[in-house]
Each structure stands twice: as C-alpha cells, then as structure tokens.
Amino acid sequence: MLDPLPPTIPHAAEAAARAWPDAPAVIERGEIWSFADLWSEARRAASALAARGVGAGDRVAIWAPNSREWIVTALGAMTLGAALVTLNTRLKGKEAGDILRRSKAKLLFTVEDFLGLDYRAMLTGEALPELADTILLDTGFAAFLATGKGANDPVVDAALAAIDGETISDILFTSGTTGSPKGVLMTHSRVLPQCAVWIANTGLSFGERYLIANPFFHAFGTKVGWVACLLSGAVAVPMPQFDVAQAIALIETLKINFLPGPPTIFQMLLSEHDKSPFDTASLRGGTTGAATVPPSLVERIRTDLGIRDIITAYGMTECVNITGCRPGDPVERIAQTCGAAIPGNEVMIASDDGTALPVGETGEIWVRGEGVMLGYLDDPAATAETIDKDGWLHTGDVGCLDEAGYLRITDRKKDLYI
Secondary structure: OOOOOOOOOHHHHHHHHHHHHEEEEEEEEEEEEEEEHHHHHHHHHHHHHHOOOOOOOOOOOOOOHHHHHHHHHHHHHOOOOOEEOOOOOOOOOOHHHHHHHHHOEEEEOOOOOOOOEEEEHHHOOOOOOOOOOOEEOOHHHHHHHOOOOOOOOOOHHHHHHHHOOOOEEEEEOOOOOOOEEEEEEEEHHHHHHHHHHHHHHOOOOOEEHHHHOOOOOHHHHHHHHHHHHHHHEEEEOOOOOOHHHHHHHHHHHOOOOEEOHHHHHHHHHHHHHHHHHOOOOOEEEEEEEEOOOOOEEEEEHHHHHHHHEEEEEEEOOOEEEEEEOOOOHHHHHHHOOOEEEOOEEEEEOOOOOOEEEOOOOOOOEEEEEOOOOOOEEEOOHHHHHEOOOOOOOOEEEEEEEEOOOEEEEOOOOOOOEO
16 A cells, blocks of 8 residues: 555545556456556646646535546546546436536536436526536547646646645535435545555455446445555556446356455345356455344355455544444344544444433444544534534434444444445
C-alpha cells in the first residue's frame, strides 16, 4: 500500500503512477490501462475541465454506470479542487434535476443509453441555471478530452498543488429516513484513512483483480472500490451492473481475486456453481453483509467459491467505514456481526437520552472518528441534529455490542450499506 498515505485522492493516483507505472490499474472492455495510463488520462480530463472553466470549489456531476471514463472524470474534477456529485442511475429526471440544482453542478457527465434510458432526455423541462454543459461518457468522451491542452498542461500541476486533505472531495446525496435527499460533504482527509483501514481488514493487495459491481455513485463502489485500488495497487475491473453470467466469465478469464457484494450476489454465484461448476481458484477475498448473514452462507462462500477471506463490515454515506470483521474471525462472528470499530473510530450504543448503554443492550448506534462527514450541504440544522457537540454521529441505526466490541445491527432507520 502507498506509504505515506497521500493527502488527496488525485495525489494517490499520481503516487500510484509513480510507484507502479506499468502495473495494470483498470481492465475493461478487453483493454488494460496501467497506473501511468490512468493518471495521464485523469490529467487530460482535468485540463479539459479547466478549459470549460471548472476550478476550485465548483461541483461536477456524474450520472452514469461504472466505467473507466467515470474514474477518469472523477479524478480530473477532484484534481482541480472541484467536488464530485454522484447521481444514482435509478433516479428519475425530476429527482436528478433536484440534486443538480441544489448542488449547483457546473457540468454533468452522463451516457447516451443505459438499460434503455436516455438520461439527457429525462432532464427535459428541468430548470438547471447553473449547468453549463452535458458531456456523454460513452459517445463524446474522446472529443471532450481533445478540448483540453493534454496531460502536460501546467494548469493541472498548479491545481494539484493547491488542494489538500481539507478540500471537499465529494458530495453524495442520501435520503436518510424522511424528506428530500441530503448532500453529504466529505473531504479527502476523511476518506483516505478509512480506505487504508478497509484495505488492511480485507487484505486487498498489489496486483489483485477486484471486480467492482458496487455502483460508483455509492461510497462502496468509489471509496472502498476504485480509490482502494489506487492505494493498494489492486486492479479495478468495473461492471456497469451485476450480471451473474458476465461475472462468472470475468472470474474465469481475468482470474478475479476480490469480490464484494450483498448476500444475493453470492447466492446467485453459488446457485450457478451448483448447476455448472466454474473455476473459482483465483478468488481469495471479499466483503458481504446484511443485518444477519446465515453462517451456512459464509461457510459456502469460503468452501464452494473459495473466498477464504470473506468478512462483513458496516458503513454509511456519512461515515464510509464504521466497523469491520478481521481476517481470521470465526464464521459465526462474521455471519452474526458487522465487526468491531475500525482503528480511528469509536462506537457507542446510546439510549434515547444519550447515555452509553452496557454490553448486550440495544440502542442507537453512534460513531465518532476521523471518517465522520463534515456535514450536510447547505443544511446546518440537519447537520446539528445528526452530529452532536461532542462529535458523535447519530446513525439512526439500532444495534448492540458484545463483550468483544463487535456490533450487531437489529434495526435500520436510515439508508446504509453493510
């Protein structure tokens, strides 16, 4: 893993290109990009964005499925000090328009067609006064890159030198329990240490091929997805959406080593494996989770799929990585808990009056640590309601801790990923 930890995500891409220039960074559509290739393309994107007037403090939105162009755009925007705004590919035009307006996004990157949807057409009639242009990642990206001055543009070096750990990296919108989605403000210094701990917990390592079906618009797909690959030297293999037949083909042909996903993904793979066994020899690690995962499923993931280092973890948009199991934890602990607080975090179970509850008692899960969000976009009231004066993030999720400090979630009040 990169050591020392770079101050920002673009600095991580730059450091990876310097440390492992010729090593594969991304494999997609039958092509392999090295870390040097990826950073060069990201610099080209930054130059083209700068030519469109994008600079520090601006917001650049992406409404598209996973792809290498998605990563390049995100890195290019962040290099300039702009914040990345991601839109769920399942949103309707009105919902997307609301996020674009509230985030004051200057540019939108989308695709001409995904799952039969024309995203540009869905925005017809939406008033978007701040949005200067829309660029298509699937059909117009090469032309967009050509509008800049290329990878050696000195503007890119100046912008990179001006960003640091406290620069806003991204604004991900989460609906929580009620009301319209709230924009979660994250900084680079909140993201990267959390990624580093996740890498240590999962054992993700240099050269491992990581199949990323988790959507990039989500913290999982980006932060402990392709950003984790930049830090560890692993190879990102993006999937626009999970398809079991395609996943099996990629596992066999590309020798995938690392595969995360909800229990349903593993159940689908096991079902196919039962009908027609496929080559799982390359698989080593992964993450899964839900409120509970049957121990029998964990055991089958280990034995039938060969994913010996399968763990469960818990996080949310407001704090990417809260708890995680450790390599070597017994099957029952992996299946029945979401792990213990990761280094850098404290986890407390709180009563309704905010008192810390003892082991085994159920209450709201609170977390405090370096990964907690800066706050909600333009919503100080909601921020104050969620993060108290002592820095505790009130997750809205309900659970209990055991004697070893491992968390079990018993109820969910907010959108989260486990």
